[in-house]
Amino acid sequence: MLIYAAMHAASALRSFYFFQRIERLEGEARRLATLAAEGPNAAASRKQIVTDVVQLRHAGEVKSYIDLLFLALVILLCVAKIVTD
Numbered sequence: 001m002l003i004y005a006a007m008h009a010a011s012a013l014r015s016f017y018f019f020q021r022i023e024r025l026e027g028e029a030r031r032l033a034t035l036a037a038e039g040p041n042a043a044a045s046r047k048q049i050v051t052d053v054v055q056l057r058h059a060g061e062v063k064s065y066i067d068l069l070f071l072a073l074v075i076l077l078c079v080a081k082i083v084t085d
Contacts, residue, residue: 002078005071012068019064022057026050 029050 002075002082005074005078009068009071009075012064012071015060015064019057019061022053026053026057029053 029046
């Protein structure tokens with residue numbers, strides 16, 4: 001169980017790296033949106049897409065934090081059980 005929880009925790013930590021990459025892409029998308037002015041409809045569409053990506057990234061980060069918290073608790077409980085026996 002301890003190995004499984006540790007592997008899941010490593011996977012959750014890797015997802016934070018993924019979210020950081022998405023955050024960089026968001027900044028790049030905003031920068032490109034300001035450079036390419038094709039009209040009010042295109043700008044509004046791009047702005048909506050960037051906003052949706054920001055919201056999805058934030059929700060994914062929150063879920064990863066919660067997942068990592070529970071996995072850390074499982075690891076701590078397993079280690080505590082091993083130490084007390």
